[in-house]
Amino acid sequence: xxxxxxxxxxxxxxxxxxxxxxxxxxxxxxxxxxxxxxxxxxxxxxxxxxxxxxxxxxxxxxxxxxxxxxxxxxxxxxxxxxxxxxxxxxxxxxxxxxxxxxxxxxxxxxxxxxxxxxxxxxxxxxxxxxxxxxxxxxxxxxxxxxxxxxxxxxxxxxxxxxxxxxxxxxxxxxxxxxxxxxxxxxxxxxxxxxxxxxxxxxxxxxxxxxxxxxxxxxxxxxxxxxxxxxxxxxxxxxxxxxxxxxxxxxxxxxxxxxxxxxxxxxxxxxxxxxxxxxxxxxxxxxxxxxxxxxxxxx
Numbered sequence: 415x416x417x418x419x420x421x422x423x424x425x426x427x428x429x430x431x432x433x434x435x436x437x438x439x440x441x442x443x444x445x446x447x448x449x450x451x452x453x454x455x456x457x458x459x460x461x462x463x464x465x466x467x468x469x470x471x472x473x474x475x476x477x478x479x480x481x482x483x484x485x486x487x488x489x490x491x492x493x494x495x496x497x498x499x500x501x502x503x504x505x506x507x508x509x510x511x512x513x514x515x516x517x518x519x520x521x522x523x524x525x526x527x528x529x530x531x532x533x534x535x536x537x538x539x540x541x542x543x544x545x546x547x548x549x550x551x552x553x554x555x556x557x558x559x560x561x562x563x564x565x566x567x568x569x570x571x572x573x574x575x576x577x578x579x580x581x582x583x584x585x586x587x588x589x590x591x592x593x594x595x596x597x598x599x600x601x602x603x604x605x606x607x608x609x610x611x612x613x614x615x616x617x618x619x620x621x622x623x624x625x626x627x628x629x630x631x632x633x634x635x636x637x638x639x640x641x642x643x644x645x646x647x648x649x650x651x652x653x654x655x656x657x658x659x660x661x662x663x664x665x666x667x668x669x670x671x672x673x674x675x676x677x678x679x680x681x682x683x684x685x686x687x688x689x690x691x692x693x694x695x696x697x698x699x700x701x702x703x704x705x706x707x708x709x710x711x712x
Contacts, residue, residue, distance in 0.1 A: 415582075415598050420445040424452045425460075425564045427588020433575065434475040434582035434598045444578040448571045455567040458487075459559045461510070470552050471548065472510075478553030482546050491543060494562060496611055497674045498538045506672060509650035510558030511535045521637050524572075529653035547707050559586065560608055564671035565628060568592045572626075572669075592669045596623040610661040610700055617661065618698055620710055626669035630676035631661035632702075647680050658683035658702060663694040663710070 418441035420431040424530045431448060435441035467487055483491070497505040511532045515524040537556045538710045542549045564587055566689040572592040584603055596602050600619040609617040610631045620627070627678040632645035632655070645655040662679045665673035677697065679686040687707065690697050698710040 417598070418442075418445075418581075420449075422449055422452075424449070425587060426529060426568065429588060430593050431571075431575075432584045432586075433580050433594070435580060437442070440579070444575055444580055447578065448574050448585070450572060451565050451570055452685070454490065457561065459490075460596070461558060461565045462677050468557065468559060470710065474548075475550045475555040475557060477509075478552075479551050480547055481551040483548050485546070488543070488546055490559065490562060491672075493550065494559075495538065495543075497562070497678065501678040501681065503538070504649065505561065505678050506536065506538050506650040507556055507557050507559060507561075508536050508538055508541065509648060510556035511652070512552065512648050512653055513556075513558075513680055515653070516646075523637060523644060533651075533653055536653075540708060552667060560669055561673055561677040564588065565590050565626075565668075565670040568626065568669040590624040590626075590669050590673060591622075591628070592621055593624050603669065607663050607698060608661070611704065617700060618663075619704065620665075620698070622661075622665065625667050626664050626672050627663060628672035628676050629661065629663040629695050630670055630673075630680050632656075632680075645680075648678070649681060649683075656680050656683050659686050660700045660702050661705075662686065662690065662699045662708075663697060666689070 415434050415436055418433050418435055419437060421455055422429050431445050433444060449620050460466045462469055463469060494507045514532055515528045540551050549563050568585050568587050568590045572594050575583060575594050580594055581624040582598045584594055585592045591605060593603060605620050605627055606616045607618040609615040632643055637644040647656045649656055659680055662676045664672045664675045677688045682689050686701060696710050698708040702705050
């Protein structure tokens with residue numbers, strides 16, 4: 415049995431599959447099936463594509479109307495609702511309208527007045543889902559599947575691999591990782607955790623044999639003004655970037671769970687470390703004072 419590696423670009427990220435297979439032909443077939451499904455999910459839920467389901471939803475949201483959604487989209491929305499409920503409203507996919515005032519490429523901080531102007535259009539309670547009908551009670555809203563979309567693709571990719579007979583390998587979509595199985599010799603995969611403050615360096619290296627791993631941090635996209643960092647992760651209640659944590663990595667059974675936990679942890683700011691510790695999931699964090707902690711920090 416040999417290890418085959420496949421790299422491709424999707425979901426705005428560099429992606430990689432590492433698959434153990436009896437021959438290259440089988441590995442190629444599985445990799446192609448995975449890539450097709452990842453591209454399918456990207457086409458459906460990318461906010462950058464005018465023909466995506468998400469764009470169609472947001473056109474309706476802008477007008478303040480209703481539309482019928484398919485079962486896959488309904489399942490993602492139901493999961494987003496669970497995240498909203500369990501995070502006391504911090505994980506809110508209706509916060510996409512904040513992009514109207516926060517442009518992290520411009521390196522310009524919006525005014526308090528600009529932020530307050532969009533806050534009334536944020537809030538899960540302003541949408542309703544009955545059967546497969548999604549409705550927006552006010553116009554000008556916008557959904558964003560960031561935090562669950564790519565992670566959902568990771569979990570599906572690993573499932574496809576297992577269905578095709580792959581027992582050992584991993585899926586890595588831009589740092590969101592799902593372990594199909596350990597190395598063929600039984601050894602775990604060594605996963606490097608990026609250092610949020612030192613480009614090209616690792617904060618830690620973690621051995622993982624099963625489950626999924628996701629990270630979130632203020633280093634991915636940010637604005638730095640007078641030495642102060644403004645994270646791309648925005649509090650939907652205030653409209654301002656979160657503070658307190660620079661990075662959080664979580665291991666969970668499913669990547670979509672790991673991803674939502676890291677996002678909620680960042681959104682909880684100074685309370686995030688205590689909250690994630692109480693969940694008893696393997697994790698490692700770095701706070702804005704460069705202190706490292708968590709159950710994986712050893």
